Amino acid sequence: MKKIIKKHPLALRWFHWINFPILAIMIWSGLLIYWANDIYGVKIGGRELIKFFPDSFYKALNIPFRLAEGMAYHFVFMWLFFINGLLYVLYTLISGEWRLLVPNRNSFKESWQVVLHDLHLRKEAPAQLKYNAAQRVSYSAIIVMGFGSVLTGLSIYKPVQFGWLASLLGGYEMARSEHFILTIGYCLFFIVHILQVIRAGWRNFSSMVTGFDVVPAEENDVQAPANLPSSNL
């Protein structure tokens, strides 16, 4: 006999796995668009440390001269990205799942402890429910970022009709750079997310597909069926 615990509701698994390819398409098509005016970089004291992006990077991903294609994909798949994100937020609100997700008073302090624990610089992880403090902070931040991408995107897509929004975000060119920075944020999130999934192991990954977590054997033993004498151990 095995004990399983319901972990991820079916709806959440759908939202998560639909978002994955759609966000990938949005980032890829965004890259096709960005290439046509690739002006961003990180400069310190006049020296360019990072250029977004080097020619070799574009070449490797076959990015150049595909602006029209990029815009077409971007402005079709944006609807799926938006609707899926909206449904996710509505679901978490209505189901009450948000209580497990949104950071609480201690989450910001504790998320550092989680990071230190995960880096093996601290022995104990802080107590948690479904998600640890770092997860609460990052999974909530990513939703805020998604909202930000929709708003900055809208203000550069229709900068006249949504001129008020563009002004609010610092103007057309500022909104474009914010849209870009958010995308870099997704990529960083993705890297950490993948590393954490690998670190957490198969059981954790499996639960994102099956929805349930299998309770390890040693915990099973503690609650052995009542008809077995447990005192003779």
Added chain:
Amino acid sequence: MKETIITERKLTEKTVIAFTVFILLFIAAIFVWKWIRNQPAESGTLSGIPSPLRKGLTIDEKLFRASFNPNVLVKTYPISAAAKKVRVNGDVGMGNDFDAGNWKLGVVKDNGDTAFFSMDDIKKLPKTDEVFDFKCIEGWSQKTWWGGTKFSDFLKYYHLDKEATNSFVGMITPDKKYYVGIDMPSALQTQTILAYEMNGKPLPMDQGYPLRLIIPVKYGIKHIKRIGTIYFSNTRPRDYWAERGYDYYSGH
């Protein structure tokens, strides 16, 4: 969280089913992706990209044309904000064999006649100067200063009101190599001008001398340089960049 005790066999079964569905959906998604990419482009002026994407862009267009508000004006700036060195992008339709001396603007009327207008015919209407943030579809923008005649004034003054009831207006360069199609509400928006000046001087050759369109509610691709002929239609006029996969509407 809800706990359940199940047999090992049942656990395996549940896991296998979940992963099978997961992998099948993943494969289905790849097929849908490949299907989209392999669809041929539509023929005609809405070309250049797989037809499902074009359908998507047309839905976007419908939505934004329906919600277009001509009273929302494009933000304008003082003349001091205008760039002295104006970026030149694109020279299709700007061949060297252009005979500026004999240029006249041809307007095809609904009855099939073409009326010709000299620069003086255009200049005698009130002049509008505007500095706005010119936005290129490539993603850059630049504050630039243009002067010319409001397109809506031009149509009214020369009794082209009936023509203005068409859904679209088309414009073509004298060599017919560059052409745009524009929905009428955007063309009639009060900031759309037939521009003959840039930075207070006649248009430079590479900016479309003698007359170009400035339509601040659109991307730069619609601001056709060196207009030769204007015509009206209820079906989409040909559009150079739409034929190359860009959004026909390209509106802001």
